Structure formats: C-alpha cells, structure tokens
Amino acid sequence: MLKLNGITKTFNPGTVNEKKALDGVSLHLAPGDFVTVVGSNGAGKSTLFHAIAGVFFPDRGSIVLDGEDITFKPEYRRSRELGRLFQDPMKGTAPHMTIEENLALAYLRTAKHQHAYFSRTGKSDRTFFRDQLARLDMGLEDRMGQPVGLLSGGQRQALTLLMSTMVPPKILLLDEHTAALDPGTAEKVLKITREVVAEHKITTMMVTHNMHQALELGSRTLMMDSGRIVLDVQGEERKNMTVNDLLERFKARVGEDLDNDRILLS
Amino acid sequence: MLLSVVTLRTALEMGAIYSLVALALFISFSILNIADLSTDGCYTLGFAVGATVTLAGHPFLALPAAMLAGVLSGFVTAFLQTKLGVESILAGIIVNTGLYTVNLAVMGWSSNLSIFGTDTLLSLTKGLSGNEFWTGWSTLIVLSAILAVVAVLTALFFRTRLGLSIRATGDNADMVRASSINPAFTITVGLCVANSLTGLAGCLTGLVNKSCDINLGTGMVTVALASLIIGETMFGRFSIGLRIVGVIAGSCIYRIIIAVALAANVPTECFKLVSALIVAVAIAMPQGRKLIAIQRQKLARRKEGAKC
Numbered sequence: 001m002l003k004l005n006g007i008t009k010t011f012n013p014g015t016v017n018e019k020k021a022l023d024g025v026s027l028h029l030a031p032g033d034f035v036t037v038v039g040s041n042g043a044g045k046s047t048l049f050h051a052i053a054g055v056f057f058p059d060r061g062s063i064v065l066d067g068e069d070i071t072f073k074p075e076y077r078r079s080r081e082l083g084r085l086f087q088d089p090m091k092g093t094a095p096h097m098t099i100e101e102n103l104a105l106a107y108l109r110t111a112k113h114q115h116a117y118f119s120r121t122g123k124s125d126r127t128f129f130r131d132q133l134a135r136l137d138m139g140l141e142d143r144m145g146q147p148v149g150l151l152s153g154g155q156r157q158a159l160t161l162l163m164s165t166m167v168p169p170k171i172l173l174l175d176e177h178t179a180a181l182d183p184g185t186a187e188k189v190l191k192i193t194r195e196v197v198a199e200h201k202i203t204t205m206m207v208t209h210n211m212h213q214a215l216e217l218g219s220r221t222l223m224m225d226s227g228r229i230v231l232d233v234q235g236e237e238r239k240n241m242t243v244n245d246l247l248e249r250f251k252a253r254v255g256e257d258l259d260n261d262r263i264l265l266s
Numbered sequence: 267m268l269l270s271v272v273t274l275r276t277a278l279e280m281g282a283i284y285s286l287v288a289l290a291l292f293i294s295f296s297i298l299n300i301a302d303l304s305t306d307g308c309y310t311l312g313f314a315v316g317a318t319v320t321l322a323g324h325p326f327l328a329l330p331a332a333m334l335a336g337v338l339s340g341f342v343t344a345f346l347q348t349k350l351g352v353e354s355i356l357a358g359i360i361v362n363t364g365l366y367t368v369n370l371a372v373m374g375w376s377s378n379l380s381i382f383g384t385d386t387l388l389s390l391t392k393g394l395s396g397n398e399f400w401t402g403w404s405t406l407i408v409l410s411a412i413l414a415v416v417a418v419l420t421a422l423f424f425r426t427r428l429g430l431s432i433r434a435t436g437d438n439a440d441m442v443r444a445s446s447i448n449p450a451f452t453i454t455v456g457l458c459v460a461n462s463l464t465g466l467a468g469c470l471t472g473l474v475n476k477s478c479d480i481n482l483g484t485g486m487v488t489v490a491l492a493s494l495i496i497g498e499t500m501f502g503r504f505s506i507g508l509r510i511v512g513v514i515a516g517s518c519i520y521r522i523i524i525a526v527a528l529a530a531n532v533p534t535e536c537f538k539l540v541s542a543l544i545v546a547v548a549i550a551m552p553q554g555r556k557l558i559a560i561q562r563q564k565l566a567r568r569k570e571g572a573k574c
Contacts, residue, residue, distance in 0.1 A: 053444070079446035092444070094437035096503065097430070105434055106445060108427040117428035163445070 001203040002029040002171055007051055007061035009227075021047040022058070023227035029171075032201040034218030036208055038246075040258055043224040045207045049173045052205075054078045066170050083164030083202075085157065085177035092160030095149030099140060099159065102148055103129045106163035132162055136192060154185030158192055168200035175207050190217075210264040211243040221246070225254050269522075269529055275406055277525035279474060281518035282409040286467035287486060288493040288517045289420060289510065293460040295494065296509070297424070298453060299436035300347075303358030305490060307365030308339045308461050309483035312468025314372040317381050317478070325387050328469055329412075336465025339365060340457040348450035369480055380477035388473045409470060416463065417510050423459070424506045432456045433506075485538065492545040493517035499551045520544060 009022040021044050029035060037045050051058055054075035062071045070078055085092060093102050104121040107129070121129075126144075133141040136158045140151075148156060157177060165172065174193065178186035194217070197204050208214050214221050221238060223231035223246070230253045233241060250258050269277075287309060294302035316332035324331075339361060346357035373379045392404045423429045435442050435452040442449050472478050497516025501508055527540050 055443075074448075075443055076446055076448040079444055084444045086440070086444075091438070091440040094434045094441055096437050097433055101425075101430055101433075105427075105430045105447075108430070118423075118426045120426050 001031040001033070001066055002027070002052070003062075003064040004028075004052070005062045005064070007048075007058045007063065009047065009051060009056065009058050021227050022051060024061070025051075025227070025229055026061075027222075027229065029203055029205070031203055033220055034197060034204045034206070035220045035222055036206050036214040036218050037222045037224060038208060038211060038214045038258075039222075039224030044227040045224055046175055047227070048224070049084075049175050049205070049207065052171070053082060053084055053173060081170040083169035083172040085160055085164060085172075085174045087176040087179050089153040089157040089160065089180060092163065093148045093156050096147055098145050098147055099133070099151075100126065100129060100144040102159065103132070103144075103163060103166070106166055132166060136162060152185070154181045154189060157181060157185075157189050161189065161192060161196065165196045165200065165202065168202055170203065172197065172202045172204040173206075174204065176209065177206075179209065211246060212264070215241055215243065215246065223250055223253075223258075225250075230254055269525060273525050273529060274522070275403070277521040278518060279406050279409055281514075281521035282406070282413045283467050283470045283474070284489060284493055284521060285413055285514040285517040286416060286463045286470070287490040288497065288513045289416065290460040290463040290467070291487070291490045291494050292509070292513045293420075293432075293456055293463075295491070296498065296503075297433055297436045298456045298460075300354045300453065300457070301358065302340075302343060302457060302460065303355060303487060304339060304343050304361040304365065304461070305358075305464055305487040306483040306485070307362040307369065308336055308464040309468040309471075309486045310369045310478075310480060311335050311339055311365055311372070312465030313472035313478050313482055314369045314379065314468075315465070316469025317379050317472045318372055318374075320381050320386050320473070321379075321384055323385075325385050325390055328387065328473070329466060332465045332469030333462040334465075336461040336463070336468075337458045339465070340459070340461030341454060343461070344450075344454040344457040348453050366480070373480065377480040378477065379472075379479075381472065382476045386473045386476075405474060409474075412466075412470070413514065416466070417514060420459075421507045421510050428452075428455065485541065488545055489520070489541060490517075492541065492548055493520045495545070495548045496520055499548060 004025055004027040007022050007025045008020075011017070011019045011021055023044075025044075025048060037048070039045050050056060052063060054070070054073060054077075057072055062069060064070070065078075065081065094105070097105070100121070104125070107121070107125065108116075108119060129144065130141045133144070138155050138158060140155060140159065148159065151159065161177070177193070178189050181189060190213075193206075196202070204218070206218065208217075215238065219238075220232070220234035222229050231246075231249055233246075233249075247258055287305065291302070291305065294300050312332040312335060315335040316328040319328040319331045342364075343357050343361045346352040346360060347354045352360065370377065388405050388408060391408050392401055394400065394404070424433060431442070431447045432452045432455060434445075434447060435449050435456070439449065442452070468483065471482065493516040494513055495516070496519055497512035497514070498509065500516065500519075501512025503509060523544055524537075524540065527537075532540060
C-alpha cells in the first residue's frame with residue numbers, strides 16, 4: 001500500500017542548525033497493516049509522518065501510495081487519500097463551525113463531490129452523519145447544530161477520527177492522537193480507533209509513547225532513532241515480545257538506552 | 267423629532283450600500299480572518315467602472331462590470347498573498363495604492379466624474395411611475411432588493427462545499443491543510459467574492475450620488491469595520507444567516523447614528539472624528555460589558571460582606 005524508498009530530509013542545510021531529520025528511511029506497508037512507531041526524542045517519527053503527508057518534500061527518495069508516486073504531490077491533494085490525526089485535539093476541527101458542518105466538509109471531499117463546489121448536504125447525508133456520530137457513543141448525535149468549539153478535547157479528537165475515516169482513506173496517520181487526553185477519554189478514543197481501523201481494514205501508522213500499547217496494538221512495531229528505522233518487528237517474534245525485550249533490542253541496536261522523557265513503560 | 271423621514275430614508279439608502287461593503291469585510295475579516303485593506307481602492311474602482319459603463323450607455327451592465335472589476339482586484343490581492351508570499355495586510359495596502367492610478371485611468375485621468383443627466387439603473391426605475399411615493403422611495407426599494415438578493419446568495423453560498431471550505435480556512439488552518447482543501451484556492455475565491463461586493467457598493471454609491479471623486483473610498487474600511495463590529499456585537503457569532511442579518515443591521519444603525527449626528531448640527535469637519543468614536547465604542551462594547559459584569563459581582567460580594 002505504502003512504499004518509502006530511501007527518504008532523506010535535512011533541515012536548515014549548510015547552517016549551524018543543520019539537522020538530518022530523516023536518513024534514508026525505507027519502508028513497505030502491506031494493505032491493512034497497522035504499524036505502531038516508537039522512538040527517542042527527535043528520532044524523526046513526526047517528521048516521517050510529515051514526509052508521508054506532504055508537509056515538505058524529501059531531499060532524496062520517493063513515496064509511492066497504492067501504486068501512485070506521490071513524492072511531489074502537494075499536501076492538500078494527498079489529503080484526499082490520507083487521514084491524519086494530531087496530538088493536539090484542536091487541530092483537526094473548525095471550532096466556529098457546527099458538528100454537522102465539520103462532518104459535511106469531511107464528507108464532501110470525496111471523489112463524487114470533488115468538483116461539485118456548490119453541492120450541499122441533504123437530508124440523507126444528515127441521517128448518515130447522525131448514525132456515524134451515534135457510534136461514538138458520546139451523545140454528539142443530538143448536538144449536531146452546536147459549534148465544535150464547545151466540545152471537550154476527547155470529543156473533538158473522536159470527531160476528527162470520524163471525519164478522517166468516514167470516507168475510508170488509503171492510509172491513516174495517527175501522531176500520538178491520544179497523548180493529550182485524560183486516561184479515560186484516551187482509552188475510549190483508542191477503542192474507537194481500533195474498531196474503525198478494523199472495520200475498513202485501513203492501513204494505519206501510529207506514533208505512541210506507550211511501549212505497552214506499541215506492542216499490544218496493531219500488527220507491526222517500528223523503532224526509530226536519529227532519523228532511521230532501527231527495529232522492525234512483526235509476526236510471531238512480536239507476539240512473544242515484552243516491553244523489556246523491546247528496550248533490550250533497542251539498546252543492542254543503537255548502543256544506548258531509549259531516551260524519551262515522555263515514555264510510558266507500563 | 268430628531269430625524270425627518272427624508273433623513274432616515276437617506277440614512278437607510280446609505281446603510282443598504284454600506285451593508286455590501288460590511289458584508290465584504292465580513293467575508294474577508296470575520297470568515298477568512300484576513301485584514302483586506304484594499305477595500306478603499308476597490309470601492310472607488312467599483313464606482314469608476316460603474317460610472318464609466320453607465321456613461322457609455324449601459325446602465326444595467328454597470329453593476330456586473332463593477333463587480334467583475336472587484337473580482338479582479340480581489341484576485342490580485344489574493345495572488346500576492348497566496349502565491350508570492352506577501353503578508354496579507356501588506357498585499358491589501360499594495361493593491362490599494364496601485365488602484366489609485368488604475369481608478370484615475372478608468373475615470374479618464376480626471377479626479378472627478380459626473381453622471382448627472384445620464385440614464386442610470388436608479389433613474390430608470392424611478393421613471394417607471396410618476397407616483398409620488400414611488401419617486402421618493404424607489405431608490406431605497408431597489409437598493410434593498412439588491413441587498414436582499416446578495417444577502418440570501420451569500421448565506422446559501424456559505425453552506426455549500428466551497429463555502430464551508432472557505433469558512434474552515436479562516437477557522438482552522440491546520441485542519442484545512444490536512445483535509446484536502448487548498449487554502450490558496452479558498453482564499454482566492456473568498457477575496458474575489460468579497461471584493462465583488464465592495465465593487466458593487468462603490469458602483470451603487472456612484473449611482474445614488476451621481477457624481478464622485480477619486481477620494482470617494484477613503485476611510486471606507488473603517489466605516490465598514492464599524493458596521494461589521496456593531497452587527498457582530500449585537501447579534502453574536504452564531505449561524506451564518508443571523509450573522510449576515512447582524513452585519514446589515516449594523517450598517518443601518520451606523521448610518522442612523524451618523525444621521526443623528528448630522529441632525530444635531532455636528533459640523534461636517536468633525537465627521538471623521540465621530541466615525542472614529544463610533545468604531546472605538548463599538549469595538550470596546552464587549553469588553554465594557556465584561557467590566558460591568560465584574561463590577562456588579564464585586565458590588566454584590568461587598569453587600570454580602572456587609573451583612574456578615
């Protein structure tokens with residue numbers, strides 16, 4: 001589904017602030033893969049996501065999504081096939097627009113409506129939105145006329161998740177999307193994530209600082225350090241792995257302990 | 267009585283026209299979150315183009331022509347900021363400066379233009395009937411009708427896919443980039459629509475005044491902003507439809523305040539100061555309300571304290 005071939009990106013080249021954020025990252029994701037990504041501070045996890053999403057173009061290497069070379073495709077055009085959730089729940093929704101309008105915006109981006117600039121949401125669309133909202137089990141289906149700014153962070157994040165998967169994307173990028181939520185809400189959003197991803201078999205990448213979660217969720221785990229993928233475990237090997245094993249493997253590979261001040265080991 | 271019917275009617279006529287400019291600022295300033303300072307020049311451009319086309323013998327074509335001129339002006343402003351990376355405020359100022367020369371050129375390199383005695387949209391509709399009521403009120407009726415059409419279309423537009431995208435662009439730039447909307451495109455469309463309304467307003471002012479000069483638009487942005495803020499303060503920021511009604515009401519209230527000031531014999535020289543004061547008061551209103559609420563709370567607490 002997604003192929004990264006030797007992606008390299010250096011920020012501020014030729015200055016004292018020069019930083020090689022991605023150093024020849026190659027990765028091949030099969031359709032339906034659910035990959036968790038862990039790594040030390042500044043390892044390049046978010047940068048990797050930005051490269052895939054097209055926030056910047058890589059210096060070297062190519063990105064192929066579902067057979068199409070998207071290396072130089074502008075960010076907004078990739079977004080049609082790519083869902084993204086950020087750590088900050090405020091980033092994914094427009095606060096002064098109602099829940100319904102936000103959903104409409106996400107829904108109307110589909111191929112069917114792509115050039116129908118003046119299409120509006122009809123009654124059937126509204127029923128569809130209502131059903132989708134009801135699945136979140138947050139009572140949002142009765143608040144469709146309210147501005148999103150009134151919702152809590154968890155509700156906004158759940159709504160964003162719904163918006164980016166209502167029309168299933170080819171790939172879903174979750175950048176610590178539960179890290180800013182309280183534990184109860186985080187659990188709930190994670191549960192919804194799991195259900196939605198499983199239902200549509202969406203190819204997913206998720207950055208997390210929770211090592212336990214990294215091993216428990218999904219089908220494959222990547223560890224990153226200094227802009228490189230240093231560990232890639234899946235299948236049987238991953239099934240029998242404990243958090244300690246993972247940390248040991250990291251140390252053996254990189255030569256030092258995983259240095260991340262936000263890491264959660266349990 | 268402080269205001270005669272005629273003064274009130276004139277105030278409402280101006281209010282209807284200024285509503286269009288306020289609506290334009292509503293789109294650029296409130297919805298897109300961009301301070302578009304090309305309003306002054308674009309307003310004059312609308313007049314210059316409208317008057318020239320009217321003088322050429324096309325009274326009906328004047329309106330769409332003025333709107334098209336506005337679209338072009340908006341496009342240039344948008345192009346500067348989306349493609350060439352010019353700061354949005356600066357882009358507006360640059361276009362505004364450039365438009366001065368453009369406007370002079372459109373007006374045949376003269377700083378005045380009179381369309382007195384030429385058939386215009388307004389004079390033609392006025393001539394439809396000799397009825398005294400009609401000759402007095404036709405201008406206001408035509409202007410209100412145009413405003414109503416524009417307002418309804420604007421309200422409908424902001425519920426379409428494109429309209430929603432434009433609103434999202436001003437509301438959450440991060441979200442827009444991640445959700446397949448091209449902000450350069452939505453900003454361009456938004457500014458084109460906004461400036462077409464400004465151009466239309468300029469054209470209509472010309473038709474009402476029948477003569478104008480190159481400095482017609484000076485200070486327009488302040489006046490429209492005042493109307494917009496009066497409207498948003500009074501009607502709140504709820505649904506798009508209500509906000510549009512608020513903007514229109516704000517413009518009419520602003521013109522009525524000005525008319526009252528005129529009727530109270532405030533000298534014309536002091537006019538700009540009156541405008542500035544109204545703007546300042548309108549902007550300060552929400553903050554003032556908060557202060558009053560806090561003072562009340564304090565007072566209530568003090569009374570409670572006295573009881574204990």
